Amino acid sequence: MPRQARSAVRPDGDSAARPNRLVRTWSYAGLPLLAYLLGHLLHGAAAYWFGFDWLSADSRIRWDGGIYLGIAENGYQAGLCAQIYPNGPNPDGLCGNAGWFPLLPFLVLALTKIGLGSAAAGVLIAEACALGMLIALCRLLASARTAVKAACLAVAALLPSGVYFHATFPMSLVMLLALAMFLLLVRGRWVLAGLTGMVAATAYPLAVLLAPAAVVFLLIPPGRWAWRRLATAAYVGGLTGLGVLAVFGVMQLTTGRWDAYLAIQSSNYGHGVHNPFATFRTLIEWQPTTVSAELVFSTGLVLLAVAALAVAAVRRQATVLDWTLGAVYGPLLLITPLVVGASQAQFRSHTLLLPIVLLLRHLRWPVAAGLAALASPLTFLMTGLFLTRALV
Template sequence: MSHPAGHARERLGPVSPRGLHNLLPPVVAWLITNLVSWLVAKESVAGDGSEVAYWSTGGRRRWDSAHYLSIAKTGYEMFWCRDRYPNFRDVMCGNVAWFPGYPMSVRAASATGISYEVSAVVVTEVSLFGMFAMLWWLLGARLTWATGLTLAIGTVFPGGIYFHAIFPIATGTLALLVCIVGVKRNSWAVAAAGGFVAASCYPVGAVAVDMLLLSAFFAWQKDTWPIRFAKAGMSAALAGCGILWTKWLMWQATGHWNAYEILQKSSYTQGDLRQPFGEMRKAYAFPFSDWYRPEGHLPWLVEHSLTAHRTQLWLNTAFILLILATAAVLLVRNRRLEVEEWAALILTLAIFFLPFFAGAEMSWYRNHAQMFVGLILVGRMSRWVQVPLLAFCSIQYALLGAMFFSGVLV
């Protein structure tokens, strides 16, 4: 499933200055993923104006986007729903269930004078380009069949439609890749910075803390064991400060250190650990097509995509199995994994399972988009695996994208 060890080492060897400055492949990948997303949007919206739906800020907003924008504009708040909406059920309302890393980036971008909505799209797209640039570097920054096909899979990555939305998915994924780069370059400060941003952007980003703790066993190999544990511990602790910063901002606004947990439990009955395989079954059976079915005539692509979250789960599961198989083959052939391969393996597995432990019944597919980091291991796969994977990802990207742009996904 992987290429011979010698070829892998050649691709992952020192990158020449020319290679570092060769940004054409990630630029092309970024342009292609926008083109593909635009075509999906165009085929998913009926009536006049479908051509511009993707390029408008409204076309990239879905439910939680309003909360991220409200945090960027006015900060955090939490209140009893009935205090403002008399006919609402007696639960807590507010925006403290959403993390601040992305909204604070949007606020910073808006200081240039552009609107918050446009700033949100700019931050998202810049982050997406950064993802391709980081992935390109981690693949060795040399164009081969393996690296080219890996970038191609990245343009239609499962759940990747949220890399273009007003959501923190692209920013958080970029931060995870920066964290991996830090570990690979033996820079605990860079790793900690990436982990901090990842943990402050999205709950799933907290998996960076676990990876950094475990990094003592596969990274920092030029150091003695005490130094390795110190670097792993310091980087993990600083990354965890992203969560502390999140809680501090919420406490400043609401007076509750546990504001996030209060709102999650009150409004979404979340906060406790779930049985993951039971949550998978619930997520698979969720009736999106009944709850959020658009009215009127549906375009062909939308009509055939209303249950695409089910094929998404099958594809994501297959992706995890391929990652595990690739890592096993590399361990057998090379008797070791590279630092970035260990980091990608740990993060990908954690990202896959964490939403089901937390009970993310209606949002696991955008959590799983951050498995993009697993493409580091996809670059080690045989072409006979990469080409079918690209085909399946392309089909699924169109289906899930149609669900998104038609308003079926939340």
């Protein structure tokens, strides 16, 4: 072909490739961005209704959210309750801010070193991770149809307890890391998956449940077991567990007590081992109606995910990740806070259920869309309870 003709063809090829790139970009970033904005729209409407400015960083700092920022500003502290709270109800117990995990405070501290205030840094981290987790979820939904993908992202953006994704709490940070770990597992990047799980485990206690999820992911695929396969499962799960050990090391270095987190949680909040069914009944009976409804919704979400897994299994479409999320991760995330006790903020822990939304892709898109619509008024009310400090 003459040189002039070849050069004339090339622009057409470029113009044909450009729409494809735009479609891929929209698929990976456009839908997550819309879902992210949809969540903000609902939270912002709730803030306006209850008399708060959603765009203000101060509106995102409540209760424990302030403790995380305080750790960034002043470091960890732990001591006898009689010394810290002389008139408190538990003088012989251990008190202080060492009952909270360090990753978020350390990231906030890093941003304050470049000139940001701690409140702005905390909100910036939360928002960046909130968008990032939706993008990661969309990548895991890559094979789903657009309508299904959009409906699943709407559920993720409108989770009733999703206000914590936008507050100075580590929930969106943990979810971004958890979804990144699942992405790496799917792609066979075992070491990076284990390291990501380890980092996640330094952000929030329940992130340690990524360890059994990773082990199951690596052991349940069909095929002959071998020592190498067992070793891979052991070190990927073990790396995640090392994150918790790292937290104990931080506590030892900063407070002089490796068990500071455990002692503070046990002596002040009654965390221990409880009957999950009794805890569930107590919460339904004694919590405000909206909070009880959130517990019922989250329980229903797990059951729906299990049903979706059963549908996929019957159709022979269930992936290893589906089995991991539906049979292990989701049920563990629902039951473990109930075992810890009624004083555990169940609704905040339920933000970590977000990965099981992936299973909804096996159902028709109106199911996920209907679930998002059902969640919306509950999300509105939960946001109001958070802003008015009724939720811890």
